[in-house]
Amino acid sequence: MAISSKMKIFAEKSSWIRKMFEQGGKMKAEFGAENVFDFSLGNPDAPPPAQFDQVLAKIAADNGPGTHSYMPNGGHLWVREAVAGQMAKEQGVKVVASDMLLSCGAAGGINVIMKSLLNPGDEVIFLAPYFVEYDFYVDNHGGKSRVVQTDENFNPDMAAIREAISEKTKAIIINSPNNPTGQIYSKEILAELGLLLTEMGEKFGSTIYLISDEPYRKITYDGIEVPSIFAAYSNSIIVSSYSKDLSLPGERIGYVAVHPGISEKAELVSAMTLANRILGFVNAPALMQRVIAELQGISVDNERYARRREAFCQILTEAGFDFVPPKGAFYIFPKSPIEDDVAFCAILQEEKILAVPGRGFGAPGYIRLAFCVPDETIAGSAAAFKRAYQKALKA
Template sequence: MLSEKVLAMTKQKSIIREIFEYGMERAKVVGPENVFDFSIGNPSVPAPESVDQAIYGIMKEQNPVERHGYAPNAGIPSVRETIANSLNRKYEMDYTANNIFMTNGAAASLGILFKVLTNGAEDQIITFAPYFPEYQAYAISAGVHLEVIPADVTSFQINFEVLEEKLTSNTKAVLINSPNNPSGAVYSKETIQRLAALLEEKQKEYGHPIYIVSDEPYREIVYDGFEVSYVPHYYDNTLVCYSYSKSLSLPGERIGYIAFSNRIADADVMLGALVQSARLLSYVCVPSMFQKVVARCVDDTADLSVYAENKKLFYQALVDMGYECVEPGGAFYLFPKALEEDANAFCERAKKYDLLLVPSDSFGCPGHVRISYCVEPERIKRALPLFKKLIDEYKGEK
């Protein structure tokens, strides 16, 4: 008999993956150039040349046993020290290697922390809609409750009124994602400061730490007029989850880290706890080769300016057509309102024009759609007339 919990999850397939797979099948019929797939957040720009140079250098300089051998559970010390030093330069922190734990991307970071920060079904982690749907899977794995705060759809900042109602003595962590997937929203400095002040107050009231888990895979993708605050500056009990999937365009290599300062609660045992939690996820170290690669490219990024140009082109064109959309401050997603109450029905109608969009229900924010614009600019230009036909069709029915 298979696990009932796992079998239940098979009935909750990823809508993003389903649409992506539909697009591949549709391309066989009409040709890939005629399918406008905006479903998946797969970086469209190549990794920087420094990544290839790092790989070549490691292959040339290190013997096979060294370059492919096991790494320590927490990560290669020199790599962790390099990352710590980079963060110290960027954000005026005081990290050391012992404040960095290497992970298989931000997803593994979150799965590890859901286990480390909670003790059972009574505990809760709070997050905010719209949110990345995999957060629910991490909660199921850890056996804890994920409390979702409804979205403020006028700005996609934190809905503090509801948050204050939902905070309880069972709250062990608050999970934030800025720049946000799927809305592209960037939390303002005022939002972060208000959240920090509220949690400081609640920590004293409840007599235990409440951690902020800051999910930051899109940290480097931020646009003019917006600023991504470094959360540990405002709240000591912060754990930062980072991935090189977007900044270096390395999603398939699964490489990232958790960072925490020595001012965090339980700092003396945090690294050891992270190691043991990773064991519960059945891995003992992150791939050695790409730990060494990211250390050599630690201050580099792919050409992220492409996303800024795509956002400028796509967002303004949709708004001019009449779509309602909060301007994204980062990441590579638009999150406009659907043109009818049922976002799933809207996305089905969009397929008539071979526009593949993701309905927002699984993001905890019904009535919207996610549009991933990590695509070639030419594809956006060719898709825009189809978005115009789609909205004109709805207007014609009124």
């Protein structure tokens, strides 16, 4: 066999998101893109803020000595200082450049964290539904995944988390605003989680790290703000990117920041900086580092996502779906009208709707719908959703 047995298995169970996206491409070629309602991929379609174009043009015109050279593996110091200043405002805790590094997106950042923290067999807890790639990131570095289900509103189930923690637990990854549910964990929930991790760390004589994956932090609705992770727990790490709030997913620029009071901070930051290099990233893209340094506090206009959320929620409600309205991000996670979410996605495809089965996120019985799509795609899908729902009930 040309490829490893592990990669063969991974390929067979790889992301349902990509599978459905590729199926959508085939359907669009067959029926015409305007006749297919593709809600499979969370690819932000809001244009980057106007300031981005201005800054990019200015920086691209600067071709002075060393502009495109290697740099410290953690990123340019002055860029980290700019990002740290913004983080301090968001977190309510003083963050400085030495508390962080720049990464190749949030995905690169999580791999850097896993490489730095995990010994073979260490366990990392995820809260389902969760972004499926977490499984692969943990496996990349010899760890083991432990999946814990959330409650009926997709909030952390503290009793279930307590039960899952053991002497092998190294970290728990949370994602708020959440992909795929749009849930945002409250300040009170985060404080309770912080107390639980402190208690369990003392019980097992270990440090349990809270890793918060926050690429959707600035995409929220109804005036809701994302609470500070750093205020809730000192052994916390934030990883994020500019993929969603600046609509730059293809530019692969993000960051990792540790709580200023985290255990063995200097050693941890040093390990992550080394991991950034030896994982092959070397450093985050130089051009994008310089760009984001001038765009701190800037984000896309959420109004288009808010408008689509309202329209989509109305369509799904009228069709009969049961769902928790999202507080952030750009996904809705309705219950499937039948137990088999894959079978229901097949019924949706008959109506030319592309959705992702909930089992792809560790939560069978649901479907994920991304509403970062044109308004006409959402509006045009209303009758098709009604037909699919009724067809499922009769199946």
